[in-house]
Amino acid sequence: MPHSAALRRPAGDHRPPTIDGVGPSHVGLPAGRWATYLDFLAERFPDQPRDEWARRMRAGKVLDDTGQAMDESRPYRGQGRLYYYRDCPAEPVHPVDVPVLYRDEHLLVVDKPHRMPVVPSGPYLQQSLLVRLRRAMGLDTLVPIHRIDRDTAGLVMFSLQPATRDAYCALFREHRIHKTYEAVAPWRAELTLALTRRSRIVRGAHFLQQCEQPGAPNAETRIELLRRLDMLALYRLRPLTGQRHQLRVHMAALGAAIAGDGIYPVLTPESHVAPALPLQLLARSIAFTDPLDGRPRAFSSQRTLALALPRATPR
Secondary structure, rough: OOOOOEEOOOOOOOOOOOEEOOOOOOEOOOOOOEEHHHHHHHHHHOOOOOOHHHHHOOOOOEEOOOOOOOOOOOOOOOOOOEEOOOOOOOOOOOOOOOEEEEEOOOEEEEEEOOOOOOEEEOOOOOOOOOHHHHHOOOOOOEEOOOOOOOOOEEEEEEEEHHHHHHHHHHHOOOOEEEEEEEEEEEEEOOOOEEEEEEEEEEEOOOOOEEEEEOOOOOOEEEEEEEEEOOOOOEEEEEEEOOOOOHHHHHHHOOOOOOOEEOOOOOOOOHOEOOOOOOOOOEEEEEEEEOOOOOEEEEEEOOOHHHHHHHOOOOO
């Protein structure tokens, strides 16, 4: 992909610019006793060494809310916010290409591989889907309209134009978009399919997990059987709501946790079952009426789940 260290600021945007497709993070500045902004950052983010914050300041990667670079000795003033650029020196490299399935002046649809986060998080920065696309296209106004888990493969939609972004985001807010997933999970003869799972999903005991609890349902998924695969089966999942980890939670609750899931029903080390087996969950299709021109839009992933591939017949 093209690489440029130049700062680029979208026209009409007064926030700090991006660097190589990465926008700045920010932190509010409370009243306090810190002598300098460096003192504040070192205490506010103890996982980052003080010397690292000083290095970022010298590199012009810590800015005030007017866009002025911060000096290490600048006296602290508890007002406004501070912007800073993250570094991930040991970031895992993801060599898989991301096919672009559709692009016009407003909308971009891509086919994400497994194990690539949509936005920067944890150890992922330049290898996140958003930053890779921004750099490849030289388009810093690119923003995801929705997200899927890092472990999930398939369709992700992006907005190219701030002026029309909310029209597409409204499709998800108002449930005017039809999403279909496919998953490989254990075959459960006792399940009468098709079925609809409705439950209340809330944050679990561990920050990586969600869980079901009694109460008014806030999550609904339609589950259908596509075909049996020996002791496994290929399921079609239609989420009618958009709770975090909804499909993974619902399948695990039915005793059919999705193959390759290292979070449900039991959280495993590093959140995966086996490095060679990604989560067998695919965002297969998206369909909606385009809010700008009223035309029907439908997109389908070109990917296939590994455990759903036909097996060769022994000779």
